[in-house]
Amino acid sequence: MKFKTVAEAFNFYRTQTVQQIETRAQEIGQLINTDANANIQELNIELDGLKEAKANHEERSQLQDKLKTWTPIAGASTQTTELPTDADAILKTPEYRSAFFKSLQSKPLTDIEQRAYKAVMEKRAAFGTQATLAAVLPTQTHNEIIQKARGLRALVTASRNFSIPAKLSVPVIGPQSAATWHAEGAPVEGSDVDPVSVNFNAYELIKIFSISASASAMALDSFESYLTGELANCLLDAMEAALATGTGTDQGAGLSSITFNTTNSMTFAVSPAFEDFVATAALLKSGYGAGASWAMNFSTLYKQVYSLTDANGRPLFIQNAAIEGAPAYLLGKPVILSDSIADDTIYYGNFGFMGYNLFNVMVETSRESSFKSNLIDYRVTAVADCKPIVSEAFVKLSKA
Known part of the structure; x- marks a missing residue:
């Protein structure tokens, strides 16, 4: 058959x-x-x-293969057939995220969700000593938790x-003495740095809480938001x-674990006065005041x-009442408000020298423990610690 144009041959x-x-x-x-x-x-x-007909046939074949494995999930990106080889990278994928919450709801998983879930669980079993059924939180969900804390x-x-997913050691080096003027040819003694x-x-x-079995009927996004x-x-x-x-x-260990005495704390009888706050601020060692805040x-x-x-x-206390959430200041320094601090106790210091480590957040589920109540039990665990990194970065004003 003869063709006048490439389009005729292609068709x-x-x-x-x-x-x-x-x-x-x-x-x-x-020929x-x-x-x-x-x-x-x-x-x-x-x-x-x-040539064009063969290329078109191959493209259509690839598209059909994608459609066979395409499973849209509300609130998640379109799933693919490929997963990263590293389990830590799989934690960031929408496939593992949907598999994680589906498993908590006892919903069936697609093939790629099963592979993503299995890869993370295998690494989890090799990493820790807790139950291998414990599901590690998807990276996106963990980030959303931290974002909620950042709003407080x-x-x-x-x-x-x-x-950092391990025990952590933070080296702290004290301030060194100033350099000295040197006479030409004179010997100079060295100084040691001892961190x-x-x-x-x-x-x-650890925390265990129960959710009604009707939660299994929630949409994936709603269930994730609740959890x-x-x-x-x-x-x-x-x-x-x-x-x-x-x-x-x-x-x-918290702020209350710091040893406070007459060198780093002040007291008041009934109510603090303006002079008490000034005197307390004066107790903070030079260098920490630049980023200091009040906490109560x-x-x-x-x-x-x-x-x-x-x-x-x-x-003394200044707040922009016209703007909700605007920073408040006391003697020109920001105020941190926390109901976890005891009544009549006020801390002043640089909270960049207060640290915490929170990692390895996991969730386990059980339908047997509350079988009679038609509830599903969820156990949340994490590994964490906190403490003042530099105790001298804080002073206290409290009721005697």
Whole structure:
């Protein structure tokens, strides 16, 4: 058959199989080699049409393969058939995210979701000693929890977050003496730098809560939103409390674990005065004041601080009431409000020298433990610790 244009040849062959297209191409090759009278121009047109028809057939075949494995999930990106080879990278994929929440709802998983879930669980089994059924939170969900904490004007917001999946040692070096003027030729004595390490241990945080079995009927996005909120409340409320009052024994150490005496604290009898705040601020060692903040609970703020004024009648506490969430200041320094701090206790210091480490967040589910109540139990665990990195970065004003 003769073709005047490549389009004509393409339209003729596009409905034929790849085998038929390749057979015709071989026939044209033999004609060119054996027939001296063959019309080379017409054969070239036909070959171009065959080439385009074969390419079109291959593209359609690839598209059909994608459609076979395409499973749209509400709120998640379109799934693919390929997964990263590293389990940590799989944690960031939408496939593992949907598999994680489907498994908690006892919903069936697609093939690629099963592969993603299995890859993370195999690494989890090799990593820790807890139950291998514990599901590690998807990266996106873990980030959403931290974002919720960042919305709070609290200690977890101001303190340094490491999020390193291991025990952590932070070296701290004290300030060195100033350089000395040197007389030419005179000997100079060296000085040693002796860093002290602050160690963050691996304590367990745990919380068990129950959800009605009707949660299994929730849409995936709704269930994730609900579970994320519960996780944020459970883990970060505990971390907030530890940053304030943790003892350091089988738990994180907080501000209350610092040894306060006459060199780094002040007291007041009934209510603090303007002079008490000035004197307390003066106790903080030079160098820490540049990034210092005041920290107290809401009750202390409104009962003891809110109405205070200086000698000229100017208020100590300043807040932009016209803008919700605007920073508040006391003597020109930001105020951190946390209900975990004890009443009538006010801290002043640089909270960049307060740290916490929160990692390995996991969720397990059980339908047997609350079988009679038609509830599903969820156990949330994490490994965490917190403590003041440099104790001298904080001073205290409290009721005697």
